[in-house]
Amino acid sequence: MPSTPPQISPVEEQEKYLHDALGVVKAQAFHMKRALDKNKLMDALKNASAMLAELRTSLLSPKSYYELYMAITDELRHMELYLVDEFQKGRKVPDLYELVQYAGNIVPRLYLLITVGLVYIKTNTSLRRDLLKDLVEMCRGVQHPLRGLFLRNYLLQCTRNVLPDAPDTDVDCPEGTVKDSIDFVLMNFAEMNKLWVRMQHQGHSRDRHNREREREELRILVGTNLVRLSQLESVTLEKYQKSVLPGILEQVVSCRDAIAQEYLMECVIQVFPDEFHIQTLNPFLKSCAELEAGVNVKNIVISLIERLAAFSQRSDALGSEGVNILQEVQLFEVFSNQVSSIIANREYLPPEDMVALQVALVNLALKCYPDRIDYIDKVMLSSVEVLQRLGLEHLESHTPVAKELQKLLKIPLDNYNSLLMVLKLKHYAGLMQHLDYLGRKALSIYILNNALEHETIIPTAEESEQALTLLNTLVTDKNEHPIGELDMEELAEEQCLLARFIHQLRSNEPDDQYLILTSARKFCHQTITALVKAELAELPLRLFLQGALAIDQIGFENHETVAYEFMSQAFSLYEDEISDSKAQLAAITLIVGSLEQISCFSEENSDPLRTQCALAASKLLKKPDQCRGVATCSHLFWSGKSLASKGEETHDGKHVVECLKKGLRIAKQCMDTSVQVQLFVELLNHYIYFFEKGNDQVDVEILNQLIKKIGDELANLESSDEAEQISKHFSNTLAHLKLRMESPDGDRDVYRGIKLNPDGVVETEKEKVDA
Amino acid sequence: MMAESDTTVEATRRLNVKKQTLDDAYAAPANFLEIDVVNPVTTIGVGKKRFTDYEVKMRTNLPVFKVKESSVRRRYSDFEWLRNELERDSKIVVPPLPGKAWKRQLPFRGDDGIFEEDFIEDRRKGLEVFINKINDDYADVTVPVLEAMQHHSTTY
Numbered sequence: 001m002p003s004t005p006p007q008i009s010p011v012e013e014q015e016k017y018l019h020d021a022l023g024v025v026k027a028q029a030f031h032m033k034r035a036l037d038k039n040k041l042m043d044a045l046k047n048a049s050a051m052l053a054e055l056r057t058s059l060l061s062p063k064s065y066y067e068l069y070m071a072i073t074d075e076l077r078h079m080e081l082y083l084v085d086e087f088q089k090g091r092k093v094p095d096l097y098e099l100v101q102y103a104g105n106i107v108p109r110l111y112l113l114i115t116v117g118l119v120y121i122k123t124n125t126s127l128r129r130d131l132l133k134d135l136v137e138m139c140r141g142v143q144h145p146l147r148g149l150f151l152r153n154y155l156l157q158c159t160r161n162v163l164p165d166a167p168d169t170d171v172d173c174p175e176g177t178v179k180d181s182i183d184f185v186l187m188n189f190a191e192m193n194k195l196w197v198r199m200q201h202q203g204h205s206r207d208r209h210n211r212e213r214e215r216e217e218l219r220i221l222v223g224t225n226l227v228r229l230s231q232l233e234s235v236t237l238e239k240y241q242k243s244v245l246p247g248i249l250e251q252v253v254s255c256r257d258a259i260a261q262e263y264l265m266e267c268v269i270q271v272f273p274d275e276f277h278i279q280t281l282n283p284f285l286k287s288c289a290e291l292e293a294g295v296n297v298k299n300i301v302i303s304l305i306e307r308l309a310a311f312s313q314r315s316d317a318l319g320s321e322g323v324n325i326l327q328e329v330q331l332f333e334v335f336s337n338q339v340s341s342i343i344a345n346r347e348y349l350p351p352e353d354m355v356a357l358q359v360a361l362v363n364l365a366l367k368c369y370p371d372r373i374d375y376i377d378k379v380m381l382s383s384v385e386v387l388q389r390l391g392l393e394h395l396e397s398h399t400p401v402a403k404e405l406q407k408l409l410k411i412p413l414d415n416y417n418s419l420l421m422v423l424k425l426k427h428y429a430g431l432m433q434h435l436d437y438l439g440r441k442a443l444s445i446y447i448l449n450n451a452l453e454h455e456t457i458i459p460t461a462e463e464s465e466q467a468l469t470l471l472n473t474l475v476t477d478k479n480e481h482p483i484g485e486l487d488m489e490e491l492a493e494e495q496c497l498l499a500r501f502i503h504q505l506r507s508n509e510p511d512d513q514y515l516i517l518t519s520a521r522k523f524c525h526q527t528i529t530a531l532v533k534a535e536l537a538e539l540p541l542r543l544f545l546q547g548a549l550a551i552d553q554i555g556f557e558n559h560e561t562v563a564y565e566f567m568s569q570a571f572s573l574y575e576d577e578i579s580d581s582k583a584q585l586a587a588i589t590l591i592v593g594s595l596e597q598i599s600c601f602s603e604e605n606s607d608p609l610r611t612q613c614a615l616a617a618s619k620l621l622k623k624p625d626q627c628r629g630v631a632t633c634s635h636l637f638w639s640g641k642s643l644a645s646k647g648e649e650t651h652d653g654k655h656v657v658e659c660l661k662k663g664l665r666i667a668k669q670c671m672d673t674s675v676q677v678q679l680f681v682e683l684l685n686h687y688i689y690f691f692e693k694g695n696d697q698v699d700v701e702i703l704n705q706l707i708k709k710i711g712d713e714l715a716n717l718e719s720s721d722e723a724e725q726i727s728k729h730f731s732n733t734l735a736h737l738k739l740r741m742e743s744p745d746g747d748r749d750v751y752r753g754i755k756l757n758p759d760g761v762v763e764t765e766k767e768k769v770d771a
Numbered sequence: 772m773m774a775e776s777d778t779t780v781e782a783t784r785r786l787n788v789k790k791q792t793l794d795d796a797y798a799a800p801a802n803f804l805e806i807d808v809v810n811p812v813t814t815i816g817v818g819k820k821r822f823t824d825y826e827v828k829m830r831t832n833l834p835v836f837k838v839k840e841s842s843v844r845r846r847y848s849d850f851e852w853l854r855n856e857l858e859r860d861s862k863i864v865v866p867p868l869p870g871k872a873w874k875r876q877l878p879f880r881g882d883d884g885i886f887e888e889d890f891i892e893d894r895r896k897g898l899e900v901f902i903n904k905i906n907d908d909y910a911d912v913t914v915p916v917l918e919a920m921q922h923h924s925t926t927y
């Protein structure tokens with residue numbers, strides 16, 4: 001029928017109740033001891049009974065009850081010692097065991113019965129088995145959870161040293177064997193667990209929190225039963241497998257109470273030896289799968305894995321054959337299977353716990369089976385399957401499950417410090433895909449750093465391809481990065497890492513090396529494209545040009561096409577992305593400079609490129625820039641090499657002159673006369689250069705005309721610093737010519753006819769002749 | 772029964788106890804019945820008159836109750852009705868209700884009369900004590916009392 005919940009009062013009331021009770025105990029204990037001194041056993045029993053009656057209270061919290069219990073049971077020692085002494089002296093009290101059962105209330109009755117029973121056991125071991133059985137069953141009389149727990153605790157503590165520990169025999173043994181002890185303790189454990197779980201249902205539902213806290217305080221009472229079982233020396237592995245563990249697990253699973261289950265499973269792991277655990281993994285883990293939703297199964301399993309991994313490495317971890325236990329127990333396989341089962345069966349297991357279990361498995365494999373890379377791969381595969389089944393893609397970086405996954409993926413790398421080993425894991429790349437963009441990026445960087453730190457060489461094309469695929473988050477841009485500004489510095493750093501890594505891809509076999517580079521080339525292209533997208537212009541431009549130059553050098557099949565492609569890309573970049581006029585000039589100069597060095601192009605490729613350069617130059621924003629640009633282009637037609645010229649300089653004098661003439665025309669269009677003159681001087685220098693190189697299209701006539709023009713214009717310039725500079729430049733140019741003309745070495749004939757001083761003509765021999 | 776004595780004494784003979792199944796052992800005891808009177812709310816009712824009612828919550832796992840959980844709102848006059856019914860019909864000594872508070876219903880008070888927060892809280896506690904006392908002391912009327920509470924209301 002409905003009962004009034006026990007009135008547990010607040011702290012001061014508790015203190016008062018306890019204080020009062022302890023007062024009674026003190027008084028009764030005093031009288032009891034005095035009666036014993038006078039050998040008045042009946043009186044002493046009455047006092048003991050009165051003292052024990054305080055344990056009938058409903059007023060005390062578990063903490064206070066415990067204090068009272070300790071005080072009373074301490075005093076009971078005196079009774080016990082007295083009786084043992086009497087019995088040993090031969091003064092056995094007749095029917096004492098019977099006698100104490102007449103005590104009025106059940107709580108004192110049973111405490112006395114246990115005390116007296118202990119005395120009997122100590123003084124006559126042939127009664128042991130039957131007495132123990134009787135006592136553990138009699139305790140059923142107290143069904144109140146708190147009182148019952150302490151009563152049974154008293155039973156357990158009293159019998160601590162008298163439990164039979166002899167191996168079982170076929171002969172009937174009234175002293176008892178280890179089987180009787182196991183039965184005794186298991187029954188006590190079952191009853192205590194029942195009472196402990198029952199506490200959950202006591203009191204008002206709003207007090208649940210308090211109740212659970214109180215239950216936690218009492219858990220050691222239940223756990224002591226398991227400790228006792230572990231202390232029985234005759235409990236062999238077989239006994240543990242057949243009687244002890246099944247008995248415990250039955251109670252743990254059936255009680256369906258999360259608090260009890262979580263505590264007791266951990267307790268089992270702690271109190272019994274690793275030798276037992278390693279041989280009973282299947283039943284234990286199966287039970288784990290059946291525990292209540294509120295139990296943190298992950299922690300239980302992981303603590304067991306770590307324990308047994310450590311244990312298996314010990315030299316004394318031997319199986320029945322005397323060889324290392326790992327030969328007998330397939331530790332990884334067992335755990336792997338059971339963990340899968342647990343994951344499949346537990347509805348409320350959060351995904352981060354599932355991944356944490358995989359982490360534990362990987363660590364187990366690495367510790368105990370370091371050469372079994374297939375085990376690591378199996379864990380990778382299981383993880384992929386788990387995530388797929390849950391439909392989890394793109395795990396957001398800040399979530400617990402993503403963090404666990406990152407941890408998992410780093411472990412093989414940290415352990416082997418070899419990207420090559422990681423590449424052997426077939427399911428690694430697939431697992432990595434479950435991270436989101438940021439996660440994959442972070443991991444890719446981690447991998448790169450590891451590879452660079454340990455100077456890992458990737459020796460084959462296949463592995464190079466695999467590696468670059470693994471790192472594809474850094475390599476290709478799938479527009480995945482989050483909205484917001486792209487951090488340039490970060491990007492540059494990443495690409496640097498990648499670039500350094502590319503150098504790790506190398507083989508001593510040239511064929512392999514070529515294949516590797518083909519993969520790398522693909523990557524280079526992708527990287528540069530990525531940079532372009534990132535709105536960097538100059539850098540990718542340089543890279544394309546450098547790429548083209550490099551490709552030009554390496555004579556692999558088709559390299560012309562590839563180089564052309566790079567040059568085209570460079571041009572597109574120039575046209576699309578570079579808009580600042582200064583930048584344009586610099587860029588076109590770069591392009592021209594690069595093109596000039598490339599020799600692999602055939603005419604049908606080199607012609608359009610050169611023309612494009614000239615065209616681009618002529619379209620520059622500012623006239624002076626145009627002039628200079630076009631002048632620079634002229635060199636393409638002279639010293640640029642191609643297949644047509646068999647790798648030799650082209651020496652296309654005509655096109656050179658065309659460029660320079662265009663340059664002149666542009667210069668004349670300049671508004672500023674001083675700029676004009678400056679440009680003329682520069683152009684003159686270009687002309688002289690080609691003249692000296694033997695361009696037959698540049699003749700003395702052209703030179704003279706230009707020299708005259710410059711002279712004229714210079715005279716008309718207003719005096720200024722600038723004009724002086726230009727004048728100086730011109731003088732230097734003329735001085736150079738003069739030197740050449742008068743030089744004892746070299747071809748004076750070449751310079752014949754040059755009028756250095758247009759107004760005052762210096763006659764040369766030829767002229768004298770003609771005149 | 773034990774030791775050297777041959778005689779088996781009736782008084783201390785052991786009972787034959789049937790082994791309990793695991794399900795029974797760990798099942799929640801079917802003795803749980805909680806009644807709470809909570810959440811007083813003052814509202815405007817018919818004829819623009821204010822009144823206060825309370826939530827009467829019941830939770831149980833006793834087999835005799837068909838419905839294991841219920842919640843209704845009842846006011847003081849409903850409790851009065853219940854008390855009158857009990858006094859009339861049964862032979863039990865019905866516990867007292869918290870006071871009617873006539874004085875508080877007079878006009879020209881400085882405070883809010885029967886709608887004062889403290890007063891309502893005291894009344895709430897009193898009503899909870901009342902209903903639980905009936906339940907504790909008179910187990911056999913519990914079911915009819917609670918069912919009456921569920922179905923009868925002077926307001927709704």
